[in-house]
Amino acid sequence: MSETYYESFRRQGISRRSFLQFCSLTAASLGLSEAGAAEIEQALQTKERVPVIWLHGLECTCCTEAFIRSAHPLAKDVVLSMISLDYDDTIMASAGHQAEEHLEQTIEKYKGKYILAVEGTPSLAEGGAHCIPGGEPFTQKLRRVAKDCQAIISWGSCAAWGCVQAAKPNPTQSVPVHKVITNKPIIKVPGCPPIPEVMSAIVTFLITYERLPQLDSQGRPKMFYSQRIHDKCYRRPHFDAGQFAEKFDDEGARMGYCLYKLGCKGPTTYNACSTVRWNDGLSFPIQSGHGCIGCSENDFWDKGSFYEHLPTILPPGFGGIEMTADKVGLAAVAVTGAAIAAHAALSALQQARSTTRNDKLASKE
Amino acid sequence: MKVDKYSGRVLQGPVHDIYVYEAPVRLWHWITVAMMFPLIITGYLIGDPPLPVYVGGEATEIYTFAWVRIIHFACAMIFTVALGMRIYWAFVGNHHARSIFLPPVWRFSWWKGLWDQAMYYLFVNKESPSWIGHNPLAQIAMCAMFFLGSLFIIITGFALYAQQWSWGEGWMFLFSWVHKLFGSTQAVRTAHHLAMYYLIIFSMAHMYMVFREDIMGHESVIGTMVNGIRMFKTKEH
Numbered sequence: 054m055s056e057t058y059y060e061s062f063r064r065q066g067i068s069r070r071s072f073l074q075f076c077s078l079t080a081a082s083l084g085l086s087e088a089g090a091a092e093i094e095q096a097l098q099t100k101e102r103v104p105v106i107w108l109h110g111l112e113c114t115c116c117t118e119a120f121i122r123s124a125h126p127l128a129k130d131v132v133l134s135m136i137s138l139d140y141d142d143t144i145m146a147s148a149g150h151q152a153e154e155h156l157e158q159t160i161e162k163y164k165g166k167y168i169l170a171v172e173g174t175p176s177l178a179e180g181g182a183h184c185i186p187g188g189e190p191f192t193q194k195l196r197r198v199a200k201d202c203q204a205i206i207s208w209g210s211c212a213a214w215g216c217v218q219a220a221k222p223n224p225t226q227s228v229p230v231h232k233v234i235t236n237k238p239i240i241k242v243p244g245c246p247p248i249p250e251v252m253s254a255i256v257t258f259l260i261t262y263e264r265l266p267q268l269d270s271q272g273r274p275k276m277f278y279s280q281r282i283h284d285k286c287y288r289r290p291h292f293d294a295g296q297f298a299e300k301f302d303d304e305g306a307r308m309g310y311c312l313y314k315l316g317c318k319g320p321t322t323y324n325a326c327s328t329v330r331w332n333d334g335l336s337f338p339i340q341s342g343h344g345c346i347g348c349s350e351n352d353f354w355d356k357g358s359f360y361e362h363l364p365t366i367l368p369p370g371f372g373g374i375e376m377t378a379d380k381v382g383l384a385a386v387a388v389t390g391a392a393i394a395a396h397a398a399l400s401a402l403q404q405a406r407s408t409t410r411n412d413k414l415a416s417k418e
Numbered sequence: 419m420k421v422d423k424y425s426g427r428v429l430q431g432p433v434h435d436i437y438v439y440e441a442p443v444r445l446w447h448w449i450t451v452a453m454m455f456p457l458i459i460t461g462y463l464i465g466d467p468p469l470p471v472y473v474g475g476e477a478t479e480i481y482t483f484a485w486v487r488i489i490h491f492a493c494a495m496i497f498t499v500a501l502g503m504r505i506y507w508a509f510v511g512n513h514h515a516r517s518i519f520l521p522p523v524w525r526f527s528w529w530k531g532l533w534d535q536a537m538y539y540l541f542v543n544k545e546s547p548s549w550i551g552h553n554p555l556a557q558i559a560m561c562a563m564f565f566l567g568s569l570f571i572i573i574t575g576f577a578l579y580a581q582q583w584s585w586g587e588g589w590m591f592l593f594s595w596v597h598k599l600f601g602s603t604q605a606v607r608t609a610h611h612l613a614m615y616y617l618i619i620f621s622m623a624h625m626y627m628v629f630r631e632d633i634m635g636h637e638s639v640i641g642t643m644v645n646g647i648r649m650f651k652t653k654e655h
Contacts, residue, residue, distance in 0.1 A: 355602075383615075
């Protein structure tokens with residue numbers, strides 16, 4: 054049997070104390086009970102290391118950047134060694150042919166066992182020519198590596214939804230992973246980037262329980278994506294009170310009022326930012342005074358301005374960029390009102406005429 | 419009195435008062451009216467909240483906007499239940515109870531009535547035809563604008579309300595298809611918002627027409643929705 058996670062940690066000089074800290078913190082972030090920490094500890098000490106192959110498609114690497122900043126006690130040590138990244142061309146020590154050889158070895162050795170983490174999108178246009186890592190179109194590489202994997206984690210909004218590459222007009226025909234690989238279980242972990250703690254917690258869950266976490270109907274883990282940012286936002290009391298910032302530099306903004314009217318997408322975004330937060334729980338966008346842009350939602354680039362609550366609904370050239378539903382609606386109401394007034398006036402005129410005619414007829418008789 | 423079965427048009431007099439709108443229909447009508455005012459006001463406020471009151475204390479003590487939303491949700495539920503009851507009554511009530519859901523568009527006499535009524539409103543025909551129920555133009559407007567508009571605003575509204583559940587659970591289990599159909603939640607929000615104006619425009623035209631008919635037409639209109647009886651101003655036709 055190859056080495057367990059725990060053995061691997063110890064070999065890399067991580068103390069037992071730090072290891073236990075990691076177990077309990079991860080259990081907490083997964084919403085498990087006290088027993089959960091013991092289960093994780095038990096699993097990591099006894100189970101064979103499951104290798105993870107991390108592929109990069111069309112992307113910006115922000116998921117990896119986030120991941121290596123996972124804030125649990127041993128972020129850079131435990132997380133990286135724990136998920137036993139056997140291949141990640143961006144951050145692995147080897148490069149070139151050596152790295153590619155390692156990929157082949159891992160696929161061969163752990164056939165059907167390894168977990169495939171995908172960051173970025175496959176691109177379909179021109180036979181995948183828009184993304185060719187290591188001389189092989191990424192779409193092809195993804196299909197090849199996915200063939201023998203156990204499960205796929207779609208890291209970030211790119212792999213999960215398509216994100217900026219798939220935004221209109223999508224010249225590279227980028228598609229999310231589930232459009233290319235249809236026969237493997239896929240966990241979507243959207244976000245641009247996803248929260249580091251969420252990423253490491255999901256890997257830990259996979260290892261500990263050897264099954265997928267509960268997913269919602271969109272394929273996202275329920276423990277992190279079952280509530281909106283809005284539902285747990287610390288500014289929610291201001292929302293309920295009707296206290297809204299109107300501008301980023303007004304009195305309301307200074308007093309920490311709700312950013313709803315400044316286009317905050319918290320009410321429509323399912324993610325855990327307002328509870329898990331970022332950078333060791335330091336802050337998250339709304340806490341630092343900027344509305345949520347809804348980065349973990351499908352096609353968030355194509356949903357209009359980040360800073361408008363009521364988006365423009367007419368194409369440019371029909372009243373510019375300020376034509377909101379209210380303006381269009383009120384204009385239609387005004388037209389209806391004018392039409393009614395005109396019709397009423399004509400009706401009155403007709404009534405008056407017929408009365409006069411009747412009177413004339415009566416007087417003639 | 420001879421009446422066309424499908425369009426409800428009075429073909430031959432003399433006319434006499436007739437019971438048209440049964441109690442559940444009238445109750446539904448006035449519940450809907452009563453709910454639409456708070457729904458429109460609170461809905462507009464939710465879409466475009468007024469300027470905040472900076473003085474006046476801590477958020478922990480104020481619950482204004484939440485009340486606006488609660489009123490909106492509560493009225494929406496009553497509106498929906500009333501419409502549900504109304505649809506039920508379309509099955510068990512008299513045939514006037516069905517005309518706004520399924521205008522008899524397959525009957526020639528209905529189209530003739532629609533044409534004549536339209537020509538009357540366009541001042542081409544001087545005389546209005548007499549109707550015992552809704553005239554065909556009113557039927558089609560109530561079906562396409564009010565009934566379908568209400569259905570649309572209820573479904574999009576429930577889809578927005580469902581967001582407090584996780585995808586695949588609770589109300590979201592029932593309404594996530596709406597978000598998928600529209601492509602994004604923001605689109606659902608905008609559609610819901612525009613549907614409000616659709617219903618406002620219907621209500622304006624509806625109110626104008628009933629007042630005009632009441633004053634200029636041959637038969638009672640507003641009174642009919644109060645006591646259910648259609649009365650004719652001139653007994654000869």
